Amino acid sequence: MIPHATQQLSGWGRTPVTECDVYRPESLQALEALVTSDEQPNIIARGLGRSYGDASVNDGGGVVLATRLNRMLSFDADAGVVTCEAGVGLDELVNAFLPKGWFLPVTPGTKFVTVGGAIANDVHGKNHHRDGVFSNFVAWLDLLLADGSVLHCSRDENADAFWATVGGAGLTGIILTAQIQLLQVESAYMKIDSRRCKDLDEVLAALSESDGRYRYSVSWVDVLASGAHLGRSFLANGDHASRDDLPGNTTNPFATRDKRKLAVPIEFPSWALNSLSIKIFNEAIYRTHPTRNNQIESYDSYFYPLDRIHNWNRVYGKRGFTQYQAVFPPDQTEGIREMLEKLSAASLGSYLSVLKRMGPQGEGMLSFPFEGYTLTLDLPFRKGAEPLFEELDRLVLNRGGRLYLAKDVTTKADVFQAMYPRLDEFRAVKAKLDPHNRFSSRQARRLGLCSNGKAAN
Amino acid sequence: MSTQIRPTVVVLGVTSAIARATANAFADAGHPLVVAARDETELDRIASDIRIRYGVDVHTVSFDATIQTTTESLCERCIDVGGKIAGVVVGFGFMVDQSTGQSDPGVVRLTMDANLTESAVILERFAAHFEDQGAGFIVGIASVAGDRGRQSNYIYGASKAGFATYLQGLRNRLHKQGVRVLAVKPGFVDTKMTWGLPGLFLVATPDAVGQTILRAVQRGKDTIYVPWFWRYILLIIRAIPERIFKRLSL
Numbered sequence: 001m002i003p004h005a006t007q008q009l010s011g012w013g014r015t016p017v018t019e020c021d022v023y024r025p026e027s028l029q030a031l032e033a034l035v036t037s038d039e040q041p042n043i044i045a046r047g048l049g050r051s052y053g054d055a056s057v058n059d060g061g062g063v064v065l066a067t068r069l070n071r072m073l074s075f076d077a078d079a080g081v082v083t084c085e086a087g088v089g090l091d092e093l094v095n096a097f098l099p100k101g102w103f104l105p106v107t108p109g110t111k112f113v114t115v116g117g118a119i120a121n122d123v124h125g126k127n128h129h130r131d132g133v134f135s136n137f138v139a140w141l142d143l144l145l146a147d148g149s150v151l152h153c154s155r156d157e158n159a160d161a162f163w164a165t166v167g168g169a170g171l172t173g174i175i176l177t178a179q180i181q182l183l184q185v186e187s188a189y190m191k192i193d194s195r196r197c198k199d200l201d202e203v204l205a206a207l208s209e210s211d212g213r214y215r216y217s218v219s220w221v222d223v224l225a226s227g228a229h230l231g232r233s234f235l236a237n238g239d240h241a242s243r244d245d246l247p248g249n250t251t252n253p254f255a256t257r258d259k260r261k262l263a264v265p266i267e268f269p270s271w272a273l274n275s276l277s278i279k280i281f282n283e284a285i286y287r288t289h290p291t292r293n294n295q296i297e298s299y300d301s302y303f304y305p306l307d308r309i310h311n312w313n314r315v316y317g318k319r320g321f322t323q324y325q326a327v328f329p330p331d332q333t334e335g336i337r338e339m340l341e342k343l344s345a346a347s348l349g350s351y352l353s354v355l356k357r358m359g360p361q362g363e364g365m366l367s368f369p370f371e372g373y374t375l376t377l378d379l380p381f382r383k384g385a386e387p388l389f390e391e392l393d394r395l396v397l398n399r400g401g402r403l404y405l406a407k408d409v410t411t412k413a414d415v416f417q418a419m420y421p422r423l424d425e426f427r428a429v430k431a432k433l434d435p436h437n438r439f440s441s442r443q444a445r446r447l448g449l450c451s452n453g454k455a456a457n
Numbered sequence: 458m459s460t461q462i463r464p465t466v467v468v469l470g471v472t473s474a475i476a477r478a479t480a481n482a483f484a485d486a487g488h489p490l491v492v493a494a495r496d497e498t499e500l501d502r503i504a505s506d507i508r509i510r511y512g513v514d515v516h517t518v519s520f521d522a523t524i525q526t527t528t529e530s531l532c533e534r535c536i537d538v539g540g541k542i543a544g545v546v547v548g549f550g551f552m553v554d555q556s557t558g559q560s561d562p563g564v565v566r567l568t569m570d571a572n573l574t575e576s577a578v579i580l581e582r583f584a585a586h587f588e589d590q591g592a593g594f595i596v597g598i599a600s601v602a603g604d605r606g607r608q609s610n611y612i613y614g615a616s617k618a619g620f621a622t623y624l625q626g627l628r629n630r631l632h633k634q635g636v637r638v639l640a641v642k643p644g645f646v647d648t649k650m651t652w653g654l655p656g657l658f659l660v661a662t663p664d665a666v667g668q669t670i671l672r673a674v675q676r677g678k679d680t681i682y683v684p685w686f687w688r689y690i691l692l693i694i695r696a697i698p699e700r701i702f703k704r705l706s707l
Contacts, residue, residue: 005653026474026649027499068474068649071506082509085502096510 002030002039009063012313013052013409015320015381018059018442022046026068028176034064035174035438036148042440045170047114048089051121052323053409054442055169061440064174066116072096073177080182081139086116086175091307093182094299099254102182103240103299105137111304116175121406122167122367126216126238126303129359133367135166139179143172146438150176164429167367169405171444172433187253189241190216190302195291200231200340204333204373207235207357215239216302220289221353222282223377224275226344230337233355234289241296256298263310268317278349306352315351319381322409324392327358327374328401335399336375339392343377346388350377365426366449368404376407386410405443413448423449463487465514465539469531469579470522470549472499474648475598478667479546484511486671491539493518493531494549522549522571525578532582544594544674545583547576550617552650558612565612572616577623584627587636594637594674597624601642601682604691607707621680628679639673640680641666644687659684 002023010017021040025031035043040062047066049056057063066087074083080102082093090104091111097103104111108123117123119141122133140154143165151173153162165172193214197203203219211217214237225232243253306312313321328335336355343349354376361370379385389410396403402419403411417423430450437450444450468480471492480490484507492507494500497519504515516538520527536542551571558564580595587593602610603617621640628638645651645660661684673681682688697705 003649003653022653024649024652027472027496028502029496029498030649071502072509073502073505075509092510 002034002037004039004062009049009057010320011053011055011057011409012050013320013322013381013407014313014316014318015322015409016054016057016442018054018057020058020061020063022063022065024065024068028069031064031069031174031176032144032148034062035144035146042438044439044441044444045086045116045120045174047087047117048112050108050110050113051117051405052407053405054446055121055405055408056117056441057443058441066114066174069176070114080184081179082182083177083179084115085177086114086119086141088115089113090115090118093180097182098185098188098299101184101186101254103185105181105183106131106134107303109304110307112307115178115180116170119166119175119178120168120170121404122362122364122369123406124358124369126218126356128369129211129217129357130215132359133166133362133364133369135362135364135367137181138166139181141165141178142176143433144174144176146173146434146436151433160429161433163363164365164426164433166362167364167405168426168430169366169443169449170441171430171439171449173439185240186242187240187246187250188256188299189246189253190238190297190299191241191245192236192238192295192297192302193293194234194236194289194295196286196289197231197233197235199229200233200333200337203231203233203235203355204336207355207373210235210237211357213237217356219355220285221340221355221375222286223340223343223353224279224282224347224349226341230340230344231355232286234286236302238297238302240299245294245296256300259300259308261310262308264312264314266314268315275347275349278351281351282349316378316380321378321380322389323376323407324379324389325368325374325376325404325407326392326396326401327368327370327372327404328396328399329370329372332399332401333373335395335401336373338395338399339375342388342392342395343379348379348385348388350379353377365422365429366405366420368402368406370402372401405447408443408447411447413446416447463489464541464543465489465491466543467491467493467535467539467545467583469493469520469545469547471503472496473548473550474663475643475646475666476546476548477503478663479548479596479670480507480667481511481664482667482671483546484513484515487511487513488543489514489516489539491516491518491535491542493520493535495519495521522551522575523567525575528575528578529582531579532586536586541590542583542586542593544596545580546596546598546670547580548598549576550598550600552613555608555610555612568612568616569619572613573619573623576620580623580627584631584636588631588634592635594639595624595627595631596639596641596670596674597621599624599640599642601644601687601691604642605694605702609707637674637677639670639678641670641673642680642682642687642691644682644684644690646683659686 043062046056070087072084219235472494599621600617602614
């Protein structure tokens with residue numbers, strides 16, 4: 001028996017909680033021994049646990065924490081190319097390389113994800129309209145297969161394995177190492193132009209109009225605004241600030257002042273979260289964010305406002321929440337209106353709701369983003385929520401949209417399969433790389449992601 | 458310590474989580490390192506990681522705490538690659554489940570050899586070197602398990618108790634020469650030794666322990682418990698009379 005901890009595990013959404021046997025190898029040899037052993041019917045890799053749903057939980061099986069396999073192996077300071085193990089956190093990359101003038105080429109809204117997690121979910125950020133997904137900057141990756149062999153994958157070598165692994169939710173094998181191209185920047189600061197948009201039409205128009213001019217763009221939507229105000233938003237466009245954008249007396253453009261870290265020490269009781277508290281919160285955000293140009297903000301507060309608050313997911317209490325994210329084709333923005341109307345009618349608010357225009361689709365077989373608009377909502381689980389989620393799923397499907405594996409926790413297999421036309425292609429590669437389904441997760445079984453669409457075991 | 462270029466620190470057994478974190482802490486404070494371990498693949502990976510993150514020189518030396526030829530020459534090999542050495546951290550160790558040792562004499566020998574005998578063999582060479590140099594520090598990772606023998610872990614505990622006593626004597630011997638000897642006694646630290654053990658509480662991260670060790674070296678401490686409150690837990694455990702203690706299931 002290999003030592004493991006039996007833990008009650010969930011994704012960042014805190015639901016569902018399932019009992020998993022958790023392993024944490026500290027050497028490559030230990031990881032390989034675990035993968036090739038007959039410990040557990042199946043296993044799934046897990047990084048920092050920021051996927052919201054059940055992608056990195058495995059009830060009745062093993063979970064392999066990658067966090068101790070976090071060694072940086074090489075760095076080319078001229079080209080900004082880093083090779084590192086998959087357990088390295090994006091926060092560690094920022095800490096190591098931002099002082100040298102290199103930033104993440106693509107970053108999600110938290111820096112507490114591992115490189116392996118960023119690849120397995122093919123994450124995107126506020127620059128998707130222009131730079132695409134994380135895998136665009138992955139030159140190659142080494143994948144540990146079920147038989148203990150290591151497969152070197154890139155666009156040229158074992159390309160099918162590469163495109164199944166990016167966005168493949170950890171089901172092809174365990175990502176060991178990857179090479180990543182970083183982005184050169186002149187400072188640790190952002191230059192932000194922001195504006196208020198009074199309704200959905202205005203924000204959609206503003207997003208299309210301004211996206212060509214900024215590397216980053218994102219809009220926050222007040223979900224509880226209804227009627228004439230439906231889609232009321234606050235749009236923040238930004239670029240990395242150049243040296244000249246900073247005050248003349250700046251000595252080190254890469255130094256930022258650490259803001260005080262906050263924490264949510266307890267699980268909030270369910271009554272603390274209601275449409276009134278959300279309404280007040282959203283109203284306050286809207287009012288405190290006027291239209292302004294050329295604001296200088298640190299990268300941390302622009303990209304990772306919630307990272308300051310440790311365990312912020314606890315505000316959703318014991319029942320947890322889901323981050324519901326859908327992408328709609330460019331000509332189906334009515335879908336966004338319908339979603340907002342449904343939520344407004346159900347008084348199901350969301351503290352943080354984000355609307356963003358997405359650029360062209362990547363090549364990952366299960367990679368989420370495609371060209372159009374994506375709406376992201378944090379929706380609390382409460383009585384009657386699940387039928388509503390199911391309704392939303394149908395709405396998204398009917399509008400030609402789709403949902404994101406990194407977030408999904410309730411979708412039905414048939415709905416998901418209809419959303420991802422390349423699923424069979426993925427299953428074929430999965431069957432070739434992992435014929436006995438050594439790698440599986442609760443999500444994989446729920447959605448039938450493994451070969452033949454059958455539940456893996 | 459000099460202000461500009463900091464002197465080199467040797468970390469033995471750097472593949473253990475506490476030793477790696479201690480190496481990180483010294484590198485973050487600007488010290489070049491010599492790191493040593495048995496598994497060369499892991500050793501090289503950890504060395505490049507430290508170079509990239511902290512921008513210090515890191516040399517590697519391989520050794521196996523159970524092979525005498527590699528331990529006897531270890532100090533000289535570290536000096537060969539590292540030049541002037543400011544201090545050494547003994548971070549390697551061997552622990553398996555107590556019951557394994559009860560039925561396997563090889564495990565008892567391995568435990569004593571790695572944690573006590575070869576640690577002493579290695580440190581005698583470093584001690585002589587620091588004595589000649591008239592300066593230096595030695596850090597040994599002992600254990601709270603050495604403070605009192607318990608049925609669940611007494612083979613390991615005995616090896617660490619021996620090691621702690623060894624460090625005590627060494628400290629006494631080297632004090633006049635300006636060489637500091639620090640014994641570190643970790644309680645529960647989140648490493649592979651404790652991963653999955655039931656009933657753990659107040660577990661410290663390796664990073665926190667590494668930082669604490671660095672500070673203790675800078676302040677010239679003799680013995681530290683990490684986290685600090687383990688000193689008081691052990692004070693209570695040691696105070697229990699043996700005629701009662703022997704009946705407990707600890």
